[in-house]
Amino acid sequence: MKRIAALVIATGFVLPLFALTPAQAATTAPAGLFGIQDPTYDGVYRQSEAILAYSALDKPAPESAIGWLKDQQCADGGWQAFRADTTKACDP
Numbered sequence: 001m002k003r004i005a006a007l008v009i010a011t012g013f014v015l016p017l018f019a020l021t022p023a024q025a026a027t028t029a030p031a032g033l034f035g036i037q038d039p040t041y042d043g044v045y046r047q048s049e050a051i052l053a054y055s056a057l058d059k060p061a062p063e064s065a066i067g068w069l070k071d072q073q074c075a076d077g078g079w080q081a082f083r084a085d086t087t088k089a090c091d092p
Helices: 002-018 023-027 043-057 063-072
Strands: none
Touching: 043 063
């Protein structure tokens, strides 16, 4: 059951990526980010879910996806929903 749930989650995140051409993906989402939706309110959450789905399927997540998530992490180890400028400190 756990694998089926992971497959459903992974399919929901990964299949839309195959429908995009590389040019579309480059202009609509930051490098490494899954999906084309605006990440402002839930980018870190969606990225985490997609990476967990890879893990549940015993597949390695793309390094670019992991890198994007690491770049979003705050200096104190916490997370915000999305940081458009990761060179700036997180909001307190």
